[in-house]
Amino acid sequence: MTEPHTKKRTCNETRVVQTHRILPSDLNNHETLFGGKLMSFIDNTASISVSRFSRSNAIVTASMDELHFIHPIKSGHSVCVETYITGAGKTSIEVFAKVLGEDLVTGERYIGATSFLTFVVLDRKKNPDFSLPKIAPESTEEKMICEGYQERRQKRLKDKEGNKELVNALSLLPPWISSTKN
Template sequence: MEEREEKFCKESLVVKTSRIFPIDTNNHNSLFGGKLMSYIDDVASISASRHSRSDVVTASTDSVDFLMPIRPTDSVCLESYVSHTGRSSMEVFVKVIAENLKTGERKLAATSFLTFVALDEHGKPTLIPKVVPQSPEETMLFNTADERVKIRKDRREHSKAFASVVNTNAPWS
């Protein structure tokens, strides 16, 4: 059995807080979903790099659940950390908190799970440390990860089968 380094979830913690400007909003006067998804991928990739101390690539965005709108009167705070690991892959959890800057009220606005793969200097998957949860939230995510891993693998197989029949020719050809 190989011996692997262990790291706590909190060692990969990334926190990013931003204001919401008019250029960031959609026609519903809330933060544009694509902008939030970009923030999510950004912080998650830093968490994955902190955990693995290597280059990483996004293997999948498993979910982004938008729970409530984020308004221009809010700031948006993203917190991410590695919640589960395989040999070279990392599940990263991201929670998005909207804070009304006038009242101080904070609400969970979105959650997301992404998977990253650590790469060596040749661009090949490389072994990473195991992750060790400590807080109740980290422990809950760690203990429920096997179910998400199975769903992720099933979805990937479905995507491969789907891709084999998708027409990639230009629609006008």
Template sequence: MTESKERKIKRCIESRVVQTHRVLPSDLNHHQTLFGGNLMSLIDNTASISAARHSRGVTVTASMDSLDFLHPIYSNHSVCIESYVSGVGKSSMEVFCKIMGEDLMTGKRYLAATSFSTFVSTKTKEQGDIIVPLVEPTTEEECLVCEGYQKRREKRIINREFNERFANAISYAAPWEAEVF
């Protein structure tokens, strides 16, 4: 049997997660918009649920591959993060997040950001090695997002190789012990 016949296939909607939050004054930066770090935390939380739903295993964030801020999110607006698995390797999953803002007074919605993250399903004593199911898009948007997976994956592999070489060249000396130029 080929690998694809042995592996289960799940539709994107089976890993879909939607979380909505009100943006409060404590969430804001000095521009009076949602602090980017807070949004990153919300994205990671939402995307991690999608990865766990898809793999039905223990997952960890391997990387936040991209986060493109498109429109600021203001105080007293809501932020809605929608995520689903958009591509898979053997044990890795790419998760797409669409971040929508909404002016709660007018009802106007806008695309605030998009993001891709990679999660890895980890081996456990109970489950052993995990081979994640393949993913099948069914909507026009899912097809558009999923069709770019292979190119994004190739770019991640190149970036990972560079990052490994780069990390090996970085000094581990304490900053107060480093030479001053």
């Protein structure tokens, strides 16, 4: 088998599509797909893209960036979550998620949501020589999305530093114990 770092993978080689019928048990109080359920669908689908790209199951979700809910997905519609890799560093991998809704009666399709996720491959801890392949976009959509990878990566790194400051300022006291100390 070819080592991951000696090969490029196309976005299509990492593409995963999961389709689900939206049932009453999937709905929120607005009679649309519950956002947490959609996030679970996205994370699950993206994790398969990451394993296909890295050829590893030693992966963890690091972040879900800018999940945009664009159009509500209703009961009786289908939701199709499509993911593919759009960039990679030494151990981190960016995944794009496109969510399509479909009214199964009329056939109308619409963009329900978009998101970028970042996963980290843990294989480097066991194997310091581990490296990830490069991604090779082919379609117009893939090229446009992959083109923004470095800019999104830099923003994530900056946000990560800001989040460290936030976490350091948070109290570890249980919420039911009030503290007047700063």
